[in-house]
Amino acid sequence: xxxxxxxxxxxxxxxxxxxxxxxxxxxxxxxxxxxxxxxxxxxxxxxxxxxxxxxxxxxxxxxxxxxxxxxxxxxxxxxxxxxxxxxxxxxxxxxxxxxxxxxxxxxxxxxxxxxxxxxxxxxxxxxxxxxxxxxxxxxxxxxxxxxxxxxxxxxxxxxxxxxxxxxxxxxxxxxxxxxxxxxxxxxxxxxxxxxxxxxxxxxxxxxxxxxxxxxxxxxxxxxxxxxxxxxxxxxxxxxxxxxxxxxxxxxxxxxxxxxxxxxxxxxxxxxxxxxxxxxxxxxxxxxxxxxxxxxxxxxxxxxxxxxxxxxxxxxxxxxxxxx
Amino acid sequence: xxxxxxxxxxxxxxxxxxxxxxxxxxxxxxxxxxxxxxxxxxxxxxxxxxxxxxxxxxxxxxxxxxxxxxxxxxxxxxxxxxxxxxxxxxxxxxxxxxxxxxxxxxxxxxxxxxxxxxxxxxxxxxxxxxxxxxxxxxxxxxxxxxxxxxxxxxxxxxxxxxxxxxxxxxxxxxxxxxxxxxxxxxxxxxxxxxxxxxxxxxxxxxxxxxxxxxxxxxxxxxxxxxxxxxxxxxxxxxxxxxxxxxxxxxxxxxxxxxxxxxxxxxxxxxxxxxxxxxxxxxxxxxxxxxxxxxxxxxxxxxxxxxxxxxxxxxxxxxxxxxxxxxxxxxxxxxxxxxxxxxxxxxxxxxxxxxxxxxxxxxxxxxxxxxx
Numbered sequence: 142x143x144x145x146x147x148x149x150x151x152x153x154x155x156x157x158x159x160x161x162x163x164x165x166x167x168x169x170x171x172x173x174x175x176x177x178x179x180x181x182x183x184x185x186x187x188x189x190x191x192x193x194x195x196x197x198x199x200x201x202x203x204x205x206x207x208x209x210x211x212x213x214x215x216x217x218x219x220x221x222x223x224x225x226x227x228x229x230x231x232x233x234x235x236x237x238x239x240x241x242x243x244x245x246x247x248x249x250x251x252x253x254x255x256x257x258x259x260x261x262x263x264x265x266x267x268x269x270x271x272x273x274x275x276x277x278x279x280x281x282x283x284x285x286x287x288x289x290x291x292x293x294x295x296x297x298x299x300x301x302x303x304x305x306x307x308x309x310x311x312x313x314x315x316x317x318x319x320x321x322x323x324x325x326x327x328x329x330x331x332x333x334x335x336x337x338x339x340x341x342x343x344x345x346x347x348x349x350x351x352x353x354x355x356x357x358x359x360x361x362x363x364x365x366x367x368x369x370x371x372x373x374x375x376x377x378x379x380x381x382x383x384x385x386x387x388x389x390x391x392x393x394x395x396x397x398x399x400x401x402x403x404x405x406x407x408x409x410x411x412x413x414x415x416x417x418x419x420x421x422x423x424x425x426x427x428x429x430x431x432x433x434x435x436x437x438x439x440x441x442x443x444x445x446x447x448x449x450x451x452x453x454x455x456x457x458x459x460x461x462x463x464x
Numbered sequence: 465x466x467x468x469x470x471x472x473x474x475x476x477x478x479x480x481x482x483x484x485x486x487x488x489x490x491x492x493x494x495x496x497x498x499x500x501x502x503x504x505x506x507x508x509x510x511x512x513x514x515x516x517x518x519x520x521x522x523x524x525x526x527x528x529x530x531x532x533x534x535x536x537x538x539x540x541x542x543x544x545x546x547x548x549x550x551x552x553x554x555x556x557x558x559x560x561x562x563x564x565x566x567x568x569x570x571x572x573x574x575x576x577x578x579x580x581x582x583x584x585x586x587x588x589x590x591x592x593x594x595x596x597x598x599x600x601x602x603x604x605x606x607x608x609x610x611x612x613x614x615x616x617x618x619x620x621x622x623x624x625x626x627x628x629x630x631x632x633x634x635x636x637x638x639x640x641x642x643x644x645x646x647x648x649x650x651x652x653x654x655x656x657x658x659x660x661x662x663x664x665x666x667x668x669x670x671x672x673x674x675x676x677x678x679x680x681x682x683x684x685x686x687x688x689x690x691x692x693x694x695x696x697x698x699x700x701x702x703x704x705x706x707x708x709x710x711x712x713x714x715x716x717x718x719x720x721x722x723x724x725x726x727x728x729x730x731x732x733x734x735x736x737x738x739x740x741x742x743x744x745x746x747x748x749x750x751x752x753x754x755x756x757x758x759x760x761x762x763x764x765x766x767x768x769x770x771x772x773x774x775x776x777x778x779x780x781x782x783x784x785x786x787x788x789x790x791x792x793x794x795x796x797x798x799x800x801x802x803x804x805x806x807x808x809x810x811x812x813x814x815x816x817x818x819x820x821x822x823x824x825x826x827x828x829x830x831x832x833x834x835x
Binding site for chain 2: 178180216218219225230231233234235237238242244245248252253259379382385386427429430431433436437439440443444450452457
């Protein structure tokens with residue numbers, strides 16, 4: 142029973158750690174399937190986390206925080222769209238700029254507004270998304286195996302966690318079963334053909350970028366007002382890039398994206414768990430190695446050791462309409 | 465597209481970058497005003513801090529040296545049509561190489577250590593670009609994604625080595641010991657003192673000279689050599705390069721290795737020239753700013769030098785600004801840099817249609833006057 146309980150806690154923290162990755166990864170999925178590379182996931186998450194922390198602190202409620210996060214993140218997404226779709230600027234450079242602007246802006250505004258060295262004030266419980274106790278979690282806990290799994294893994298998460306996992310089938314459905322999704326993928330694979338068929342490439346790409354903005358807003362909110370109680374400087378700490386790695390690892394597909402994010406979340410949980418504990422036969426694994434594994438795995442995938450990752454064909458190329 | 469070629473050279477090289485820059489500064493001024501600061505006063509403090517004292521100029525040029533190296537790094541790959549956004553990681557690993565040389569061979573005469581360090585910086589930087597280069601050339605996987613991954617792998621690797629192997633025994637600091645006197649690049653104010661020049665003291669060191677040498681080398685390589693011609697052909701039209709029999713895969717790898725080597729030279733300035741020991745996160749974003757430097761400088765060494773000095777002014781002046789105004793932090797400079805990258809890179813073409821129209825109108829008027 143000890144083992145089952147340990148395993149359940151492990152899986153529980155894997156899920157918690159994979160949620161911000163999953164939101165951001167799906168955000169990247171929308172943009173990149175429409176042909177807009179998005180390495181600005183990190184920046185959008187950061188500005189969202191800050192907006193959520195600030196608005197929740199001022200209003201003492203998580204909902205204005207969530208709204209502010211989505212607005213801020215979508216604004217940055219629109220900036221990316223304005224640069225790369227309307228003005229056909231380079232998508233990579235625009236993404237880099239967004240990351241740097243977000244890092245500077247959140248820190249400077251944090252210092253100016255809250256005078257706490259860039260942090261937002263500590264949030265009271267009612268200003269956060271708290272963990273929901275699903276019905277029966279406590280009653281079932283005494284049942285071996287199932288009780289533990291239900292109480293630890295299914296129950297006891299904030300509403301954003303359930304939303305994140307709900308977004309996976311929803312994204313799948315939108316992408317593969319709706320006209321919107323078909324058009325979105327079309328402008329990412331062959332924009333000229335989509336254009337000929339009467340689809341506005343610009344509009345479709347803007348819509349995709351906005352979807353990405355909303356999801357990054359959710360991701361940032363989760364970091365600052367669900368997982369922790371307030372924003373701290375650079376709180377994304379590279380998670381946007383791990384999400385990007387997960388996106389490549391999942392070969393730009395939603396269900397696989399969930400798998401990749403859970404895997405990377407699990408690795409993160411394992412790193413925390415194993416800190417300082419020697420493994421039989423290996424000794425102590427360096428923390429840094431564990432942290433680098435998502436990136437190493439992704440490079441291995443790109444090298445062709447684990448299948449082949451083919452990005453959307455028109456990714457990174459601005460569309461120039463023929464006249 | 466035809467209208468694009470008709471702009472006079474100065475509009476393309478000076479007017480458009482100037483407009484982009486002005487827009488970035490205007491937005492920065494707005495943000496400063498919103499947080500209750502006087503933007504004109506801030507600009508005055510930045511300029512005074514960066515340019516109105518010998519010490520300030522020294523610091524400005526010291527920072528500019530980093531930007532020249534990372535700008536050249538981005539530019540050389542850019543000429544070949546490649547986006548190396550891994551200068552950050554390549555410079556970081558090169559710092560390791562320079563530190564290893566400086567720590568292991570500090571009994572050798574100084575000039576020899578300098579040569580070995582230059583070689584180590586180039587080798588380590590290039591080595592870190594090799595796998596992304598190979599994957600791009602042979603497997604077609606996008607160099608942007610692999611270089612991002614390698615930035616993070618580099619960060620993990622360096623932290624591991626600094627914490628576990630390179631910090632002196634008994635020390636809790638994740639950094640190497642300080643290099644011996646003869647394993648340091650001389651400061652310019654020290655090196656030039658025997659010539660009777662009395663420069664104010666600053667971390668500006670001999671790497672600045674090396675950066676200028678690299679600029680010259682870059683010019684000769686790109687515009688006066690066969691390899692440079694091939695690289696530019698590959699960048700301008702990969703199909704043309706392929707069908708004229710150029711070794712495209714090999715050129716891709718060469719461009720990335722050169723790029724990694726240029727990025728690596730940043731370690732000379734920071735590690736060997738100023739810090740005199742290997743520290744955590746010494747690259748602190750210079751690699752990314754190099755992208756803006758190269759784009760604003762139109763991937764030409766002269767342009768890169770100007771853009772690098774501009775960012776140097778921003779860096780040094782920004783430090784003064786953060787020092788004088790308690791409400792402003794160094795993050796404001798990061799923000800301004802981000803805005804410049806956005807305006808000069810992402811939104812590069814924003815003013816283009818208006819400028820095109822303006823010049824087309826002028827031409828029509830000129831024609832009407834003649835006819």
